Every structure is written in structure tokens, then in C-alpha cells.
Amino acid sequence: MANEEKIGEVTHYFGKISVAVLKIKKGIKLGESLHFAGKHTDFSQEIKSLQIEHQDVTEAEAGSDVAIKVKDRVRPGDTVFRLAE
Numbered sequence: 816m817a818n819e820e821k822i823g824e825v826t827h828y829f830g831k832i833s834v835a836v837l838k839i840k841k842g843i844k845l846g847e848s849l850h851f852a853g854k855h856t857d858f859s860q861e862i863k864s865l866q867i868e869h870q871d872v873t874e875a876e877a878g879s880d881v882a883i884k885v886k887d888r889v890r891p892g893d894t895v896f897r898l899a900e
Contacts, residue, residue: 818899819850825893826880834882835889843881843897844874851885853893860886 823839835851843849843862850859864884865872875881 819896820899821894822849822897823895825851825853825889825891825895827891828885828889830888833885833888835885837881837883837895839875839879839881839895840877841897842874842876848898849883850896850898851887851889851893852896853890856887856889856893858887859898 822841823837825835826838827836845862845865848861866882867879
């Protein structure tokens with residue numbers, strides 16, 4: 816997709832609660848739109864839930880491991896992009 820910036824990668828996925836854990840290389844915040852892409856993954860969604868160490872946060876700095884509620888299944892190794900506004 817056009818106007819995307821690679822920000823990280825999926826490290827874990829918890830299917831029962833639909834939560835992805837991401838290792839991010841660039842900061843992110845609530846309300847931004849992300850694109851998840853991989854061999855079997857391709858969808859975009861807005862960040863509506865963001866946690867670090869089980870604590871709700873409104874933004875996360877580069878280098879953080881964050882948990883995000885996702886609308887579809889992701890897989891470890893999937894790439895995460897920020898969509899330009």
C-alpha cells in the first residue's frame with residue numbers, strides 16, 4: 816500500500832482474546848491506523864486499545880513491546896506498518 820511506514824513486527828498472538836504483541840521500532844499512539852501484512856495476513860485497523868505491561872497507555876515509544884486488540888488473526892513475524900493520514 817502507498818504511504819506506509821514500517822514500525823514493527825508481531826511477536827505473539829493470543830487468539831482467545833484477539834490481542835497481538837508488537838515489537839515497535841517507532842512510536843505509536845491511540846487513534847493511528849496500522850496495516851498488518853504477512854504471508855496469510857493483510858488488514859488495516861485503527862488502534863483502539865494499547866497496553867504496555869498490562870497497563871493502558873495512550874502512546875508507546877520506539878523499542879517498546881506493546882499489546883493491541885486486533886480485529887483479525889495475526890501471526891508472529893507479520894510486519895506492521897503505520898498508515899499515513
